[in-house]
Amino acid sequence: MSYSRELDIALLAVQRATLLTKSVYSSHSKGTLSKSDSSPVTIGDFGAQALIISSIKHAFPEDEVVGEEDADDLRKDNSLRDLVWDLVQAAKLDDSAAEDKLGGPIKSADDMLQAIDSGRSAGGRKGRIWALDPIDGTKGFLRGGQYAVCLGLLVDGIPTVGVIGCPNLPIDDQAPLDSSVGAQADDKEGKGVLFGAVTGHGATSRPLSKGALAPANAISMKPISDISQATFCESVEAGHSSHGDNAAIASKLGITKPSVRMDSQAKYGSIARGAGDLYLRLPVSKTYEEKIWDHAAGVVIVQEAGGRVTDAWGKPLDFGIGRTLKENKGVVAAPKDVFPTVIEVVKEVLNAKE
Known part of the structure; x- marks a missing residue:
């Protein structure tokens, strides 16, 4: 259809x-x-x-x-x-x-x-x-x-x-x-x-x-030949995403540009059209559940623009459970070609905290 x-x-x-x-x-x-x-x-x-x-x-x-x-x-x-x-x-x-x-x-x-x-x-x-x-x-x-x-x-x-x-x-x-x-x-x-x-x-x-x-x-998302030159977006609110973990990931990827902090799914739209490159929304607590309305539209747009979106552990986002993504923790979005590199660094940073 x-x-x-x-x-x-x-x-x-x-x-x-x-x-x-x-x-x-x-x-x-x-x-x-x-x-x-x-x-x-x-x-x-x-x-x-x-x-x-x-x-x-x-x-x-x-x-x-x-x-x-x-x-x-x-x-x-x-x-x-x-x-x-x-x-x-x-x-x-x-x-x-x-x-x-x-x-x-x-x-x-x-x-x-x-x-x-x-x-x-x-x-x-x-x-x-x-x-x-x-x-x-x-x-x-x-x-x-x-x-x-x-x-x-x-x-x-x-x-x-x-x-x-x-x-x-x-x-x-x-x-x-x-x-x-x-x-x-x-x-x-x-x-x-x-x-x-x-x-x-x-x-x-x-x-x-x-x-x-x-x-x-x-x-479409912008091709990235050098990930150290990428621009990454994150939430303004520290209660929505761990700014410290995001900074550690950026450092390991060699990214020196400051993050762009903005509210809302405007982040999804911004990376989908190549104005930004990465979107990191890392879990701030083990009990917080992302709401499906905060991600459903953005996921379609980024994927159709040439990106991948998973949770912070590389698991597909499961929108079929109910009103929340309770089987997922965090969200990572990036162009397909660099996504494997990004998600490995994300997991490395999160595993170091376990």
């Missing part, structure tokens, strides 16, 4: 949701509340999840969705619900054909809450399940750094379609990646990119648009 319709719907849905998140950031209505796990959540999360799930359910009513959020907080807080509802009502693409594909506007606040709550799938190995992160990199979003809207389709537990919207990344695939990319980002002219991929059909980038999809450009 080409999954061309799935990719088209996912690209449009993520594009529309990304426009909502941009409107949240640029307006007075940016706000947070604390969830039980103490991570910040924004009204953009709720609005983006409602828009994307309503689009998926319109186009593919039998599909399931694993979403990061639920509507419990909105049901308890009428003013917050009304704020999100106003944003959802205002979010639309400047192209009637594109809007029709997505099912048009959500009709009521109750429909919005129902859409958000339709992301409670437990995941699994059977059937078609979408993994959604409405705002990946919430802390990056709040401080004006990198964040992404991410949507991946799992077919019988295998990542098959991936879309990532990155409003603060440069449109130019050749733009150099350095430490400034992850800090004080903005969405000025020349920023905003939409990555997409289907297994077996390659990966693309295109400028984010306010209407129909912009023309796509094929992307």
